[in-house]
Amino acid sequence: MAGTLDHAVRGRHRRIPWDDVSRYAALVVLALITLAPIFVMFATSFKELVDIQARVPRWIFMPTLTNYETIITQYRFLPYLISSAVIGFGATGLTLLTAGMAAFALARMRFPGRGLIAHTTLIIRMIPPAVLAVTVIGFWIAWGIGDIIPGIRFTLPGGLGRGNFLDGSQVGLMLFYTALNLPFSIWLLFGFIRQIPVELEEAAIVDGANLLQVLFRVIFPLMGAGFAVSAIFTFRIAWNEFILALMLTNRFTKTLPVFAAEFIRDDGVQWGQMMAVGTLIVIPPMLITFFAAKQIIQGVSAGAVKG
Amino acid sequence: MRTNRFVPYLFLLPAVAVLALGLLVPLYNAVLLSFYDWNFGQPWSAARYLGTANFERLWNDPTVWRSVRTTFVFGFWVVTLEMLIGVGLALLLEKAVRGATFFRTLFVMPLMIAPVVVGLIWRYLLDARNGIVNYYLLQIGEAVPALQNLGFKSQAWLGDPTLAMVSIIVSDVWQWTPFVFMIVLAGLQGLPGDVMEAAYIDGANWWRMTWHVKLPMMRNILLIALLMRIIDVFRALEVIFIMTGGGPGSSTRVLSLTLFQTAFTSRDLGYASTIALLLSLILIVFSVVLLAFSNPLKDKADF
Numbered sequence: 001m002a003g004t005l006d007h008a009v010r011g012r013h014r015r016i017p018w019d020d021v022s023r024y025a026a027l028v029v030l031a032l033i034t035l036a037p038i039f040v041m042f043a044t045s046f047k048e049l050v051d052i053q054a055r056v057p058r059w060i061f062m063p064t065l066t067n068y069e070t071i072i073t074q075y076r077f078l079p080y081l082i083s084s085a086v087i088g089f090g091a092t093g094l095t096l097l098t099a100g101m102a103a104f105a106l107a108r109m110r111f112p113g114r115g116l117i118a119h120t121t122l123i124i125r126m127i128p129p130a131v132l133a134v135t136v137i138g139f140w141i142a143w144g145i146g147d148i149i150p151g152i153r154f155t156l157p158g159g160l161g162r163g164n165f166l167d168g169s170q171v172g173l174m175l176f177y178t179a180l181n182l183p184f185s186i187w188l189l190f191g192f193i194r195q196i197p198v199e200l201e202e203a204a205i206v207d208g209a210n211l212l213q214v215l216f217r218v219i220f221p222l223m224g225a226g227f228a229v230s231a232i233f234t235f236r237i238a239w240n241e242f243i244l245a246l247m248l249t250n251r252f253t254k255t256l257p258v259f260a261a262e263f264i265r266d267d268g269v270q271w272g273q274m275m276a277v278g279t280l281i282v283i284p285p286m287l288i289t290f291f292a293a294k295q296i297i298q299g300v301s302a303g304a305v306k307g
Numbered sequence: 308m309r310t311n312r313f314v315p316y317l318f319l320l321p322a323v324a325v326l327a328l329g330l331l332v333p334l335y336n337a338v339l340l341s342f343y344d345w346n347f348g349q350p351w352s353a354a355r356y357l358g359t360a361n362f363e364r365l366w367n368d369p370t371v372w373r374s375v376r377t378t379f380v381f382g383f384w385v386v387t388l389e390m391l392i393g394v395g396l397a398l399l400l401e402k403a404v405r406g407a408t409f410f411r412t413l414f415v416m417p418l419m420i421a422p423v424v425v426g427l428i429w430r431y432l433l434d435a436r437n438g439i440v441n442y443y444l445l446q447i448g449e450a451v452p453a454l455q456n457l458g459f460k461s462q463a464w465l466g467d468p469t470l471a472m473v474s475i476i477v478s479d480v481w482q483w484t485p486f487v488f489m490i491v492l493a494g495l496q497g498l499p500g501d502v503m504e505a506a507y508i509d510g511a512n513w514w515r516m517t518w519h520v521k522l523p524m525m526r527n528i529l530l531i532a533l534l535m536r537i538i539d540v541f542r543a544l545e546v547i548f549i550m551t552g553g554g555p556g557s558s559t560r561v562l563s564l565t566l567f568q569t570a571f572t573s574r575d576l577g578y579a580s581t582i583a584l585l586l587s588l589i590l591i592v593f594s595v596v597l598l599a600f601s602n603p604l605k606d607k608a609d610f
Contacts, residue, residue: 020404027400027410034413037428037481038420040439044431057439094325102322111315117323118604124330126590128542130563131583132329134570135336142351179329182322187603211314240421242545243567257423261549264430271431278424285419293412296419300486301493 038282045275052271067276077259077277078156079163084239084255087170091177091238092231098178099185099230100223104215106186107193108201125183132176133247140248146172153252164252172248173255177238185230188299192226193219229299232288239284256281334587340580347574354577361581371582373557374565381472381561382540385479389536392480393487394529398517401495414485422482426549429478433464433550440464468558471551475559478546483539487532494528495521527600534597541590562586 044052046063071077105111106118140146151167164170196219204218220227242257249258260281263274289296341361345354365371400407417425432440441461448459464474498521506520522529544563547553553560553568560568566586570579 023400023402023404026396027404027406030396031410031413033481034417034485037432038416040432041424041428053437055442057442098321098325101318105315105318109315109318111312114315115604117319121326122598122602122604123591123594124326124334126538126542126594127330127334127587128544128563128590130542130544130567131337131587132333134566134576134579134583135333135340137570138340138345138347138576139336139351141348175325176329178325182326182329186322190603211318215318236419240423242421242423243548247571257421260421260427261423264427264549269430271437274427275431278421278427281424282420285421286416289412289415289419293408293415296415297411297489297493300418300489 041275041278041282044271045279047272049272067272068280071273071276072160075259075273076161076163076254077280079154079161079252080254080256080259081280082154082163082165083170083249083253086165087173087177087245087255088235088238090166090170090174091181092234094174094178095181095185095234096227096230099182099189100220100227101215102182102186103189103193104219107190108198121183121186127180129176129180129241129244132180133244136176137247140172146248146250151252162252164250167250167253169249169253173245174238176244176248177234177241181230181234181237184233188230189223189226192223196222225295228292229295232292232295233299235288236285239281337580337583337587340577341584343577344575345577347570347576357577361578364578365581365585370557371562371565371585374560374562377472377557377559378541378561378563381476381479381559382537384476385483385540386533386536388476388480389484389487390529390533393484393532394491396484396488397491397495398521401492411489414488417482417485420482422543422545423549425478425482426546429474429481429546430465430550433474435461435463435466438464465551466555468555471555471559475547475550478550479540479543482546483536487536490528490532490535491525494525498524531597531601534593534600538590538593538597541586541593562589 043059043061045067046065047058047061048064048066051058051061106114146168149166149168149171151164151170153162153164155162200218200222201214204214209217239255240257241255242261245255245258246261249255256277260274260277263270263277342357342359343354344357344361345351432438435441441464444459445461448455451459462470464470502524503516503520506516511520542563543561544567547559547561547564548567551559553564562582563586566579566582569575569582573579
C-alpha cells in the first residue's frame with residue numbers, strides 16, 4: 001500500500017528534477033554538521049602541540065602518534081581500558097541473563113505480584129545516575145563496600161601500568177549499570193518472547209524438558225535480535241557513563257570516561273592527549289553503529305512506536 | 308503454562324535482586340538520609356537526626372530553586388529546538404532516497420558517543436583562545452564588518468553567563484536532535500498507507516497532508532518523543548559538568564548539577580539526598596505521564 005503511494009508521489013515529482021537534488025543537499029549538510037565535531041576530535045588527536053596551539057586552525061598537518069604514545073606509556077590507559085571492558089561486558093552479560101529470565105516469567109507465567117513487579121520496573125526506570133551516586137556513595141565508603149571484594153591485581157609488562165580485575169568497585173558499577181538497563185531490557189525482551197509461538201515450548205516440555213532447558217535451549221536461541229538491541233544499549237551506558245564511575249572507582253579501576261576528564265586540569269587542558277583518549281572511547285560505539293544501525297534505531301523507537 | 312507456584316519467582320529473583328540493590332536501596336537511602344545531617348567521608352555513627360529540617364531548608368533554598376529555573380530555561384530551548392528541527396527534518400526527508408541507510412547510520416553517531424566526550428569536543432570547539440568557532444567567526448566578521456554587531460567576533464563562549472547557556476544548548480541540540488528525528492521518522496513510515504492514499508486522492512497538498520493528516524495521526528509518538536526528551540533534560544549532567552561545571556557563577560547550574568555539587572563539593576550528603584528526592588519526584592511524575600502514552604502493559608489484557 002505504501003508502495004502505491006510512493007508511485008503516486010514519485011510520479012508527481014518527476015517533473016521537478018530539483019526535488020531529489022535538494023534532498024541530497026540537505027542530507028549532506030546535515031551529515032557534515034553531525035560529523036564535523038567528531039572529525040575535529042580525530043584530527044586533533046593526531047596533532048603535535050604546535051599544530052594544536054596554532055592561531056589559524058590547521059586542516060593540513062603532519063599526523064603524529066605522540067598523543068597516543070603518551071597516554072599509553074606515561075598514563076595508565078591500558079589498565080583503564082581493561083577496566084572499562086570488564087565492566088562493559090560484565091554489565092551487558094548480567095543484563096541479558098537477568099532480563100531474559102525475568103521477561104520469560106512475565107511473558108509466560110501467571111503469579112501473584114506479577115502486575116506489581118511489572119509496574120514498579122516501569123516507574124523507577126528513569127532514576128538518574130546522579131541520584132544513585134549521591135545516595136549510595138556515603139554508605140559505600142563508610143561501610144567499605146568497595147573493599148569487600150579484594151580484586152585481582154595485575155601488572156602490565158613494559159611499565160604500562162597496574163590495574164584490577166573485578167574488585168568491589170567494578171562489581172558495584174556492573175550492578176548499577178545492569179539495574180539502570182533492566183527495565184528497558186525486560187520490556188524489550190518481553191515483546192520478543194511474546195512473538196515466539198508457545199507451541200514450541202509446549203512441545204519441548206512434552207519431550208521432557210524442564211523450564212530452565214526450555215528457556216536456554218528453546219527461547220534464548222530464538223532471541224538473537226532482541227538480545228542484540230538490549231546488549232547495544234546496555235554496553236552504551238556502561239561504556240559511556242561518567243558520574244557513577246567517577247564516584248565509585250579507585251585509581252586502579254577507573255573507566256575511560258573518568259580518565260578522559262582528568263586531562264582538564266587547573267593549569268589548562270591537555271587537548272592532544274584528551275582527544276586521543278576521546279577518540280579511543282568513541283571507536284567501539286561507532287563500530288557498533290556501523291554494523292548495527294538498524295538495531296539501534298529499532299531500540300530507540302521501541303519505547304516510542306511499539307510502546 | 309502450569310508450573311509449581313514458586314517457579315516464577317525463581318526466574319524473577321536475579322532481576323529483582325539487581326533492581327532492589329541498584330535502584331530501590333539507593334531510593335530508600337535517599338529517604339533515610341534526607342532526615343539526617345551526614346557529611347561525605349564521616350562514619351555513619353557521626354550522622355545527626357534532623358527531623359524535617361532538610362525539607363524546610365530545601366523549600367527556602369534560593370540556590371535550588373534558581374537551578375530548577377535554570378533547568379527549565381535550558382530544557383525549554385533544548386526541547387523546543389530539538390522537536391522543531393527533528394520533526395521538520397523527518398517530514399522533509401521522509402521519502403526514502405538511495406543511500407538513506409548510510410545517512411541514517413551517520414545521524415545515529417551522536418547518540419552513541421559518550422556524553423563526556425561530547426562535552427570535551429564542544430569545550431574544545433568553543434575554546435575562547437584556540438577554538439575553531441571563534442576563529443571562523445572572527446574571520447567572517449573581518450571580511451564583512453557589518454556582521455560584527457550580529458556576533459561575528461571572538462566571544463568568551465563559556466565565560467559569559469548567556470553565551471555559556473547558548474553553548475550547552477547547542478551541544479545538546481547537536482547530540483539529541485537525531486533522537487527526535489529517528490523516532491518521528493519511524494512513526495511517519497508506520498502510518499497506514501491507505502489513509503495517506505485516500506487523503507492524497509482527495510486532493511490534499513503536501514501542507515494539508517502534513518498538518519491535517521500526518522501530524523494528528525502522530526500525536527502519540529510526538530508526545531512520547533517530547534516526554535522522553537524532557538525526562539532526559541532533568542537527567543542530563545555530564546556534558547554540562549565538563550563544559551562549564553555550572554558556571555560562570557551559577558548560570559548553567561541545572562538541578563542535577565546542584566545535587567552533585569551539594570554532595571561532593573559541599574560534602575553534605577543529607578541535604579543532597581533531599582535534593583535527590585526532589586529530582587526523583589519530578590522524574591517519576593514525568594515517567595507516569597509517559598506511561599499513559601507508552602505503556603507496554605496497556606494493550607495486554609492479562610495485566
